[in-house]
Amino acid sequence: MEYRIDPKTGNRLSILGFGMMRLPRGITGTDQEKVTAMVGQAVESGVNYFDTAFVYPGSEVATGRALAETGFRDKIFLATKLPHQQVRKTEDLDRIFAEQLKRLQTDRIDYYLMHNLPSVTLWQRLVERGVIDWLAAKQADGFIGQVGFSFHGKQVDFLELLEAFDWGFCQMQYNYLDVNYQAGQTGLKTAAERGMMVVIMEPLRGGKLAVGLPAKAESAFKAAEPGVSIASWGLRWIWDQPEPTVVLSGMGTMEQLTDNLATAATANPGMLSQAQHDLIKRAIDIIEAGYKVPCTACNYCMPCPHGVNIPDCFTAYNTRATQGLIAGMSQYFSGVGMPNPDRYSGPDKCQACGTCERKCPQNIAIIDSLKEVKKHMEPFWTKAVKLGVRIMMG
DSSP states (O other), rough: OOEETTTTTTOEOOOOOTTTTTEEEEEEEEEEEHHHHHHHHHHHHHHOOOOTTTTTTTHHHHHHHHHHHTGGGGGGGEEEOOGGOOSSSSHOOOOHHHHHHHHHTTOOOOEEEEOOOHHHHHHHHHHTTHHHHHHHHHTTTTEEEEEEEEOOOOOHHHHHHHSSSSEEEEEEEOOTTTTSSSSHHHHHHHHTTTOOEEEEEETTTTTTTTSOOOOOHHHHHHHHHSSOOOOHHHHHHHHHHSSSSEEOOOSSSSSHHHHHHHHSSSTTOOOOOOHHHHHHHHHHHHHHTTTTOOOOOOOTOOOTOOOOOHHHHHHHEEEEEEEEHHHHHHHHHTTTTTTTTTOOSGGGOOOOOOHHHHOOOOOOHHHHHHHHHHHSSOOHHHHHHHHHHHTTTT
């Protein structure tokens, strides 16, 4: 196992982190026996960063049981997340945190995140409910180590969040298809330049960059390195860069764990050759050939004077075309804040002013393309989702 240093604490962290969201399941729910076995194997192989969350069904409980059964709690760094949408008053902070400690069978959280914090506006809601003083007290008493946030949203909001608080670390989506999506490479480098530990999530886009690539892309990878998994290419692409500290993998089987451990054993910055980078670029080109809109996310069309997040609208629409409904809608909901009226930046905001089309170097018919996004990415059932989020957020 290779390790990188958290610049804020000096903690030596495994480059492979165990994301505890996609745990193995049995007939009645999480398969605890398999979870415990995988956690034990991971720790014995050098993994020392485990990431869960309050809202991952059964995850905190399963993680806590696995660490208790293996006796490995003191050998690892444990991360979990505060569901900020459920914090309506200061007392909720203590209630949620106490429940997390109970579930995880621990007396401390080493890395505590504001879960899916998309903007400074929502951070300020937490501030108004006393989160800064609460976090400071918990840190002073040793219940919380470092404080950070996980992010799904627009790059401009990510950069603003970096300035909004003295964060210890951050967590962001990043992979070879998402260089310019959400926080993107700019966000990654900016956070690292600020001396922050950066945790990467969705390095394989929920498995889509491991299983389900177009046949031509998969064949190219297998021909280049017959004994290497497709997943290894995605992980090595990230570890080839110096800025990420930990890369989370949501491993659901022992086979996935074993494969990722093998890749992590020799992964270092600069490990990929130019030929390997060229092959990844060819795979990207193959994937993008199936896109509905030939957008490269260059951002020349931005900012939209009416608030449309044009690149993220097209990225999600293209993802739906190439990787399916669930992957596409997941990106759309997070990228344009579809259910959240405070963050919504989808096609409904378009006023057909044409400013974007005059700037687009690809000469994309952006106005008409946004109409297609609206048609395919906001079907009738999304209205119920919007209403549900408004009610939940008060």
